[in-house]
Amino acid sequence: MDSEFLEIKSKDDEVCKLGECGGSVTSILKYLLESKLVDKVLTIGKYDDIYDGVPVLIENPKDVNKTAGSLHCAPTMIGDLVSKFLNDFKVGVVVKPCDSMALNELEKRKRFDRDNLYIIGLNCGGTLMPHPAQKMFELFYDVNPEDILKEEIDKGQIIIELKDGTEKGVKIDDLEDKGWGRRENCQRCEIMIPRNTDLVCGNWGADDGWTFVEIITEKGKELIQAGIKAGVIESKSPKQEQIEKRAKLEKIMINLMKKFETKHLETEYPSLEEWDKYWNRCIECYGCRDVCPICWCRECEIEKLNKENHSKSPDPLTFQGVKLSHMSYSCINCGQCDDVCPMEIPLSKLFYKLQKKYRKKTGYNAGFGEELPPLYSPEME
Amino acid sequence: MLIKHSICPSCSVGCGINLICIDNEVVGTYPYKKHPINEGKNCSNGKNYYKINKKNSFKTPLKNSGNKLIEFDWDRTVGSISEIISSYHSDEIGIISSGKITNEEATFLKNFAKKKGIRKIGVYSHNFPKISTEKLISNYDELNNAPFLFIIGDIFVKNPLIGRRIAIASDNGSKIFSADYSDTSITSINSDNYFKISSITEFLNNFPKEIENELNKDSVIIFNQLEDKEDFEKIEKISNNNDSKILPVLSDPNSYGTMEYLPTLDKNDLIDLIDGVKVLIIINSDIGDYFGHAEINSKLKKLDEIMFLTESLPEYMSNFDYVLPIPQMSEKSGTLTNTIGKSQSFEKVVRKDESVFSIEKIFNEILKD
Structure with a gap:
């Protein structure tokens, strides 16, 4: 099917507050479990703190809220976990582009049954290695890493939110020119919107408090429609300018990627x-x-x-x-x-x-x- | 499926490791990238530790009967051991531990020995003394930018996550010299200058000027083996001469911590302890590996009773009178102190088999009598 675009948000106030961009992914995961479309969901959650994102397998819909919100210090890979340990279950998986590509390669090798999975993609501008990220926040933001409540990558910056409610942002370019910032692999990653999934969620082009969704497969479309019908999410159509804004952001990221690709694979190879x-x-x-x-x-x-x-x-x-x-x-x-x-x-x-x-x-x-x-x-x- | 943080028990570096658990069983490992020591990197020893322990794990005590070890129930095993201990004078009883127990267990053992009046107790330290030097580095990051590193032993293979720091230092322009017995090793290949030696003690006695000249306050001497307990003092003296720092890499995950609570035993002390007792309790300590199985077997044969408390079945057991399973690292909580003196707590990852007694429970039962 041709991609379809929607803006969605959770209808649960608590989830809206906990999650990013209206808590859509959290609500979709809860719905998958509550409606028994899946046995489990595999997503990323905080283990100790924001620097410690690890894969979390959830069976009880009540536990999904604990994983709400985005984490960038989570350079995880879920391909092996799905193919080795979750083969016998119906699972909703939340994936970054590298996860979705790994799943695609494993699926081609018949390492799991694709019909058993709902694959929910996330736009990804890259991840950070936890230990260097903490040092980076000390050096370039002049803060104690323990005082940071949240971090996000937006508008070309890595932005942190501190315990006292203040925010600080530094341009990714400035950080990466000095050898900090995202993992090298993320810097040269070609895929920011993983379209080899059932649907992709992100904030690019979205109104505040909403998630921009690109629906890729019929399965993804049915899931969103069912979620709307069940009253767990609400939706609206994005304006053309929002679609264009998202495409423009993707293009900027791809151009940035090319700079690093040349650097890593040619000039500094x-x-x-x-x-x-x-x-x-x-x-x-x-x-x-x-x-x-x-x-x-x-x-x-x-x-x-x-x-x-x-x-x-x-x-x-x-x-x-x-x-x-x-x-x-x-x-x-x-x-x-x-x-x-x-x-x-x-x-x-x-x-x-x-x-x-x-x-x-x-x-x-x-x-x-x-x-x-x-x-x-x-x-x- | 659950991913849980733990500490790698395969050596003394103190790396973090994530364990993948399904149905109360460890089924795999997953990189623990937030851990400041190893940032998600583990060596094969660390990744395979849970597999080997699982393969050799056992749940029921064994008793020697006619040179064969047969299963024996817990109550009778602990009862028999209590009787044995009560029937000997405390000076005829010895306890040998290793750094493969937690600080809490080491404290408990120390107190148990005190209550029972057992003085012949210690931890085999592979000729390292209790570490109480100001020369010790305080953080592995100090290695990354050291201008000069001198290494004794094959750190790359035996302690790869220290080896990693040496590789980083090398990339940062550090000069690397090393010394070892072998003609070649991965550490020697990655050194700017390699000294093939026949004796560490002799080498330290005649320490080359060309190494000493390179040492200064920012350089570090790294070593994971010693031939004699006096070798440590010699290295400390060399480091005092030029204000350099040292990194002794101990053998077990809690060697440093255990030595805080129990006396250290070098090879001669260990032989003296075994020769001086009639009853020996060995706790998670592979004494066969220290001397060779033949040598240790001939010594153990002279003893009246030997009790062996272990996480996994050893290859050589014929001389043991009782072999008792104890919980594995993944089945208990506690603290471990790594080779630079940093204590880390770890949580139980899987529930232990209800029937298996903890070290504390075994010795508490003995104390009841």
């Missing part, structure tokens, strides 16, 4: 000598493989080819090289491999650069569409 230095650090912990949503082979070829040897790092050809040959065509630039590498090896630059080359040759865009990559051999997995 590691030299061969630098890669050699990185490979010498590898301790064969398999962290990059374990966290990669695309790596799911039942028998890992890398383990077969590499015998644990503590006196030297593994041969990059049989270790990272084999991983590269298995998954790089489907690399979604989620950056989880970089995040978990104990040796700070920027693996995703290599894998994603190859995906981009593969895309140029074959037209295969990882994380989208229904077809597997050309020349993909399921026997390998």
Whole structure:
């Protein structure tokens, strides 16, 4: 179906207050559980504080409110959680673009039944690593990170709200020019509006207190219509200028992305000598493989080819090289491999650069569409 | 499915780790990116710890009967141990612990020994003393920008999340020198200068000038092994000469904390303790690994009674008279103090099996008699 645009908001005053942009996502999740359209919802919630976003699985609609509001210190990945642990359930999942791309690649490999999922996308301008984010707030905002109640990315700024009710904002450009700001992978991420979902929610183009929704699938459309009919959300049609404003914001973000893509994958891409230095650090912990949503082979070829040897790092050809040959065509630039590498090896630059080359040759865009990559051999997995 | 914060029990660095739990069972790990020490990065030891412990876990005490360990119920096991302890003089009883217990459990053990008059008690420290030096770094971040790091041991492999800091320092322009027994190691490959040594003690006795000349107030000496308890003092003296700092990397998640409560035992102290008692209680301490199983078995054979309290079944058990399961780290709450003296509390992630006695309960039952 062609995309449809709506503005929606929760009809529950408490949810409106707790959530972002009218609490629409919170109300949709509650509705999914209350109406028994799903057994569980998987979303992101605060564990200890705003720097500690973790995936939360909820069965009781009453618990959904605890996850209301947005979190940016949540560089999470839910692909594996869905395919490994939630296969037997009907689940409503809230996803960032990288999550939705991971789900798409896993779905193509039949790692879960798409019919079991309601996939609710969120516009995403990027996430922050929790520890550097706290340091950044100390350095550039001159505040105690513990005094921050909320943070948001809006109008090209990272804005914080303090306990005393005041707000402070610093331009993302200024922060990122100095090496702070969003994760590198988020800086070069091409997708801000994940249209490989059932519907996408966000504040771009929306009136204050409302959520702008792009409805992608019939399933998404039925869900919104059912929510309106059940009286949990209300809706209105956005004006043309709001649609254009949203498109303009997306375009600005894409242009910004291109600057970083060139920087990370070309001008500042590691030299061969630098890669050699990185490979010498590898301790064969398999962290990059374990966290990669695309790596799911039942028998890992890398383990077969590499015998644990503590006196030297593994041969990059049989270790990272084999991983590269298995998954790089489907690399979604989620950056989880970089995040978990104990040796700070920027693996995703290599894998994603190859995906981009593969895309140029074959037209295969990882994380989208229904077809597997050309020349993909399921026997390998 | 629940994701819960915990502390990695595989070494003394104190990394955070998220555990994925389903139906009261740990089924996987998830990056704990907010944790200031490791920011979501874990080594394979940390990620696999729960798998190995699950594989070797047991719920029922075992008793040696005709050189075979057979299941024995809790009440009779604890009753028998109480009788054994009551029938020996306190000087004939020894307790060996490790850094794989919490501070709260270590406090409890200390008090238990005091009440029972047991003086032969301690924690095997791999030749490290109780850490009470002002030279210790206060935060791992100090490593990131140190201009010079000197390393003894293969930190990259044994303590990868310290190795990470060394890699960051190297990227920031730090000069890295290291020393170890092996011809090559991942730490040596990542060093600007490597010293292959045959003895740490001898190396420290004749400490190379070219290393000493590089050390200053911003540099750090990192070491995860010592041959002799006096080696620590030698390193401290070297660091005093140039005002550099030190980072001793202990072996267990609470080695630092346990040594605050219980006396430290080096290899000779441990042998003396075993030789001087008739009854030995070993708590979560893999003493076979300290000396080699053959050597330790010949020593243990001379004892009248050996009770072993452990999270998971050891490979060598033939000499033990009783083997008692104790709750795993994921099944209890408490505090652990990492190798730079920072205490972190952790919460129970899964409920322990109701039947399994905690360390406190086992010793409280013994105290009743």
